Amino acid sequence: MSEATELADAAGSTDPVVGLRAVAALRRLLESLEALQVQNARSHDWSWQEIATALGVSKQAVHKKHAAPRRLIGRGK
Secondary structure, rough: OOHHHHHHHOOOOOOOHHHHHHHHHHHHHHHHHHHHHHEEEEHHOOOOHHHHHHHHHOHHHHHHHHHOOOOOOOOOO
């Protein structure tokens, strides 16, 4: 059984400790998978709007979450 399947099963546990820990682990896994797929889409020249549409969020939200921060030249650091 895969880790994701085991976590999904545990998320349905009647024991709150088991269920909540599984939900937290699934959230971390989902965040990692989203970042991986956004990076994959960008490497295939997808626009931020295309990614946002596929994820069902705004372009601003996906860009804020996944765009690499730009360094300002001549701004002290």
